[in-house]
Amino acid sequence: MAVPARPSSLPRTTSAVEDYLERISELIQTKGYARVVDIAAELKISQASVSTMVQRLDAExxxxxxxxxxxxxxxTGQAVAAxxxxxxxxxxxxxxxLGLDAxxxxxxxxxxEHHVSPxxxxxxxxxxxxLEAHPDLVAKLRQPE
Known part of the structure; x- marks a missing residue:
C-alpha cells in the first residue's frame, strides 16, 4: 500500500491544520456534520481556539x-483529508x-503521521x-528473541 507523494495540486499544510482536517473529516463521516464544539471536544482545546483555526481554514x-x-x-479540503x-x-x-498493542x-x-517524509x-x-504478501516474515518479526 504505497502512499503517493503529496499531489502538487494540494496545498502545503502544518501539523495543526492536518489535525483539524482529519477531525473534521472524521466527524462528518460519523455524525454527518462537524461543529466547533465537537472539534474542541475531540482535540481537547477551547472553542475559541477552534473558531480561530476554522476561520483560517475557511480563508485558505x-x-x-x-x-x-x-x-x-x-x-481541496477533502483531498487533503483523504x-x-x-x-x-x-x-x-x-x-x-509488527504486533504492537492498539x-x-x-x-x-x-x-x-505528520513528521515522516513522502x-x-x-x-x-x-x-x-x-510483509502482507509474506505472512511467514511477519511471524518471524513477532517472535521474541
Whole structure:
C-alpha cells in the first residue's frame, strides 16, 4: 500500500491544520456534520481556539464555515483529508503487522503521521505490501528473541 507523494495540486499544510482536517473529516463521516464544539471536544482545546483555526481554514479554502451552523470540507479540503487519512491508515497497518498493542499504535501514529517524509511513506508502503504478501516474515518479526 504505497502512499503517493503529496499531489502538487494540494496545498502545503502544518501539523495543526492536518489535525483539524482529519477531525473534521472524521466527524462528518460519523455524525454527518462537524461543529466547533465537537472539534474542541475531540482535540481537547477551547472553542475559541477552534473558531480561530476554522476561520483560517475557511480563508485558505479548505473548509466552508458558517458561524453557529458548522462547516463542510471544500473539494481541496477533502483531498487533503483523504491524503492524511491514507497516511494514518498506512502507519496503523504497518505497526499492526509488527504486533504492537492498539493503544501503542494509536499513540505512535498520532506522533509520526505528520513528521515522516513522502519518500519514507512510499518505502513503508512497499514494505507493508511485502510483509502482507509474506505472512511467514511477519511471524518471524513477532517472535521474541
Amino acid at each position: 479554502g479548505l473548509v466552508k464555515y458558517e458561524k453557529y451552523r458548522g462547516m463542510v470540507l471544500t473539494e 491524503h492524511i487519512a491514507h497516511r494514518h491508515e498506512l502507519l496503523t497497518q504497518f505497526l499492526g503487522l 493503544d501503542v499504535i494509536s499513540h505512535d501514529v498520532e506522533g509520526m 519518500e519514507t511513506f512510499a518505502a513503508l508502503g512497499r514494505l507493508t505490501a511485502h
